Amino acid sequence: MKRNMALLLSAALLGASLTACSSSNDSSNNNVKASSSPDSNSSASPALSGDDLAFSKFEKPVDVHIGMVVDPTDKTLPEGDSVSNNQYTRYLKEKYNINVIVDWTAATGNDFKQKVSLTIASGKLPDGMVVDDRSFMTKAASSGLLYDIGDLFDQYASKQVKDIMASTEGRALENASYKGKMVSLPNITVDTDGVHVMWIRKDWLDKLSLPVPKTVAELETTAKAFIDNKLGGDKTIGIAGPSKNTFPYSTFLVSSNNMAGFDPIFGAMDAYPGYWLDNGDGTVSYGTTSENTKKTLALLADWYKKGLIDPEVGTRDNTGDPINANQTGIFFGPWWNGGYGNGDSFKNDPTANWQAYPVYSDDGKWNTHMKTTGSTYTVISKNAKPDVVKAILIMNNALVRDEATFDLSVAVGWYPLRNVMAAANETEYEYTELMKVLKGEAEPEDYNVPNSLYKLMYADAKKVRDVVKPPFDELGVSNFSTANFGDFQRLYSLLIGDRPFATIPIDKKVYSVTYNQTPTMETKWANLKKMEDETVLKIILGQAQLDSFDKFVKDWKAQGGDEITAEVAELLKK
Amino acid sequence: MRKLGHQKHYYLMLLPGMVWLVMFSIVPMFGILMAFQNYNPGMGLLKSEWVGLENFKYMFQLNDSKTVITNTLIIAVGKIVLNLIVPLVFAILLNELRNLRYKKLVQTVVYLPHFLSWVIMSTIVIGIFGYYGVVNTIFGYFGVDPQLFMADAGIFRQLIVGTDVWKEFGYNAIIYLAALTGVNPSLYEAAAIDGANRWQLVRHVTLPALTTTVVLLGVLSLGNVLNAGFDQVYNLYNPLVYSTGDILDTWVYRLGLQNLQFSLATAAGLFKSVISFVLIYISYRLAYRYADYTIF
16 A cells, blocks of 8 residues: 555656656756856855855855655665765765765655654754655754744845745745745745646547547446446446545645546535635635535535445545556546556557546536645754755756756656745646647747756657647647657656646635634544545445535534634635 | 662663653653643643543534544454464464475464555555455346445445455464464363364363453453554545444544644544553453453
């Protein structure tokens, strides 16, 4: 199970980061120049400013102690190299005189979470670590363990980093702050990570001469047709669902990358469970307790009863299994779930033509909930020396600028304190520009812009013509070459997975009033969440009557829900 | 004083063990203080705010606490009882076997699962009881619709106890088998001469000889009466079976390590330890009174 968790997590990281799989060997001369400019040999003296300061080299070596997540399945580290001595740490030493000292490592997934949790409980943080849950950051911040990095960030962050932060219109800064102080470096991932679409086997539709389903009712008929015609063999699954570790829908705390949840179905029913909704009259409500959520659960229970949804929903180890085994006709997830997320499906069946579309409400609207800017945070210990904080900021600048120039045959996950920053609309921009390159309206060289906000654009533009073959009007799996599987996955996700979000306007975007925990949630949320998970799954699986939903709402309110709702309403006023 | 000098080397030999005990068992005991605080890692144990029994009060207000205590007791008692009886029956049966080679083979095979961790075993269990698992395939031959055993709160406890016994009975039988080799053969011979049949031999010679062992193992395992097996449950449960499968340890894990409610988790852990201690004490007295057996 742990291995599966690790796989899932690394898959999520892959997709979320955009960058992990893109091999790139363009060495931008400008970059090299910038970091070896005469100035950078002098120390981080006050005379420097702007990007000179952001990429300055320390006069004396600076030791940075870190806690680090490692992927136990990774095999890319060359013989003799280690977590604290590899091409990335040597690069930091050479260019910036930063010594990375790894205090501890833990495997991705629960192991790492446990270690972070215990580290915070002990009150002794390493200088820097990247935590993957906002509650870790806020717990450490509320305990006074974190460095207020605001001033140093203003001085030392590179222009590129600031541009990326600005592309979120202040949301990233807010996300990284606690009580008005910037206490962490946030990751910033693309908005489309939170937009869940329907992934469907177009080749199966074609076999049955069926149109692409648009509404929930059409989806039901299509799933039934897939099963009746046994297109995935005897165990054909109409619609895949969450595993025992994932959720039926994304929530305000985990607002993106929910592979095989039912988010688009809820959206089509105008329901936004797990989100704090602004009612428009100064009040807020919790989406799960709404009538529309109840109606959607009734629908899902009906589908489950009819056998349209994976019978093992909620108990599977890994949602990806039946998708990769090509037993599944439909699943829901963000742009990278097809391509990055289900690579084995294509390996097992090169004709698996997964296509992505929105699911519309009965009156033809595309509703979707939107994610927060990011959910991992580089936290810096209150006890770190200013030079160490500067070093960590420089490490982040360097990663953002130079990632496209690294030799990615060594996984970039080995970069110390790697926390991805990408412009919020990077995928949509790439989709549009890559289509231009394909259609001959632009040339790859047009994108050779140093220190661009869209740091992977040039590398992708150079590859796209090799991977994608004409005709370009309706891209499908047959247009793609899988010769370099990593390139295939990335471009498939970009050009097919992000097509809906890049080309179809969303009728209703729903943001949560908050993506963070309120004070009462810190003690009461675990209990309420458990109640919610249990009720929702039991109703879907038919183990509990739909009426139990009303009892859940009553209990939820009584056991702290009302109190928390009032706190969230306060946030709305601000 | 002279006497002490005489025994110096014994105390010296005791030292490493004592140091270990102090470092890993006594010092961490101060962490219990957290249960009576609103623990703030930045302030540490000494400066965090004291809240008295607030955490315990809150714990018992949660519906979960009753559920997890009930679940823990049922699962743990089930395991203790069956882990005493099943290996006992198995050891006696095995002892009656005449074919030595076959006996060794059986012993080895049933012994093996003990060495696999629950991380691996859970995959095997799901392979057997999953929707497309062995059991459902067999059910299919008889026209029974496949069942989602892993999501059925009604049978989750039985499944937990059953698979634990299945995993451990071979290993647990070893002590009985060892005790059986210690039975004086002349007792069997004498009984046989008196005309006892095989069943009577088991009933009147083997079983009495094993009483002390059974009581010893029983008493020792009573310390586990609130240990329902974290790694097993953690690897097999899912939200659908929380109502019958969530135990104290998994609850503490979720509270403390996933939700960062350090004080509440400590309170729950301390509660568990106190109850366990009382139970051990009672069972110890009982064993002394009824089986005339003392450990200490």
